[in-house]
Amino acid sequence: MLRVAVPNKGSLSESAISMLKEAGYAMRREPKSLVHRDQRNEVEFFYLRPRDIAVYVGEGILDLGITGRDLLGDSVTTAEETLALGFGRSTFRYAAPAGTMTRIEDLRGKRIATSYPNLVDRDLAARGIEARTVKLDGAVEVSVELGVADAIADVVETGSTLRAAGLETFGEPLMHSEGVLIARSGAELSPAAEVLGRRLKNVLVARRYVIMDYDVQRQHLDECLAVTPGMESPTVSDLKDPAWVAVRTMVPADDVNTVMDTVYEKGARAILVTRIGYCRI
Ligand SMILES: Nc1ncnc2c1ncn2[C@@H]1O[C@H](COP(=O)(O)OP(=O)(O)OP(=O)(O)O)[C@@H](O)[C@H]1O
Numbered sequence: 001m002l003r004v005a006v007p008n009k010g011s012l013s014e015s016a017i018s019m020l021k022e023a024g025y026a027m028r029r030e031p032k033s034l035v036h037r038d039q040r041n042e043v044e045f046f047y048l049r050p051r052d053i054a055v056y057v058g059e060g061i062l063d064l065g066i067t068g069r070d071l072l073g074d075s076v077t078t079a080e081e082t083l084a085l086g087f088g089r090s091t092f093r094y095a096a097p098a099g100t101m102t103r104i105e106d107l108r109g110k111r112i113a114t115s116y117p118n119l120v121d122r123d124l125a126a127r128g129i130e131a132r133t134v135k136l137d138g139a140v141e142v143s144v145e146l147g148v149a150d151a152i153a154d155v156v157e158t159g160s161t162l163r164a165a166g167l168e169t170f171g172e173p174l175m176h177s178e179g180v181l182i183a184r185s186g187a188e189l190s191p192a193a194e195v196l197g198r199r200l201k202n203v204l205v206a207r208r209y210v211i212m213d214y215d216v217q218r219q220h221l222d223e224c225l226a227v228t229p230g231m232e233s234p235t236v237s238d239l240k241d242p243a244w245v246a247v248r249t250m251v252p253a254d255d256v257n258t259v260m261d262t263v264y265e266k267g268a269r270a271i272l273v274t275r276i277g278y279c280r281i
């Protein structure tokens, strides 16, 4: 039976669970259960702390897991990202009291509070900067005011926690993070693991794309197809009126209104957009 780790709480948990549900897997019914067996799909789900998930997967105890890219980066295990899942997006950044630091080099010789010491130590080493990381479990933003550190390195989503603590980011982010599917590095995936990966990938496609249908006169077809090239090749069908054709194609959901305006201006009519419920691309 395939064994899969899912975040049991925190920012990634709800989105990971709803994505797996959308992919047809049965999730735990009790909010505190730590294990749930999906008999129909023959998958056993383990609800674990997101930080621990890379350890279980890297050790080969569990086959797949969902965690944060930043947590994977901080772990010292041999697990690797196999699919970016598009939720729980954040950046991982250095910050210090407003006006005190402007460049990452300013961290030289300073104390940096973080819950991600391996990620930070690796970044500093790559830059040739010697500094001391102070490992804290959370509420890292308040550590500078309390005097245990001079700067912090932490997850930034909206930036409101930083601002409330009088801190400002500086330098480029160490990482852009999001929820990711992970597997043991170099492991050969079982057919069931391949299926789970494919299902999640197609949940993303269904969320990110829509189906667009429109009619257009043959003389304007190429112009319209240039704007709606589809994923592989759009379907072009004859209509009863030989001067017209019908086009069916996939369009990124974010662009749908712009694309409709453009093909309309190029002569397309009867433009209809349909959401994708489920798919396998
Ligand atoms: N606003 C956010 N705050 C914290 N983590 C976030 C946020 N948005 C996304 N994440 C991601 O969630 C993961 C951290 O999850 P984790 O459950 O350890 O901490 P948490 O969401 O802060 O929960 P808690 O600290 O309450 O246990 C990281 O991959 C991080 O990038």
Ligand SMILES: O=P(O)(O)OC[C@H]1O[C@H](OP(=O)(O)OP(=O)(O)O)[C@H](O)[C@@H]1O
Residues within 6 Å of the ligand: 137, 138, 139, 140, 141, 154, 155, 156, 157, 158, 159, 160, 161, 162
């Ligand atoms: O940029 P923002 O939108 O403000 O979000 C980022 C903050 O949220 C998280 O903290 P969390 O609430 O998980 O508390 P913690 O520090 O105890 O983990 C994270 O560690 C940052 O502090």
Ligand SMILES: [Mg+2]
Residues within 6 Å of the ligand: 138
């Ligand atoms: Mg937290």
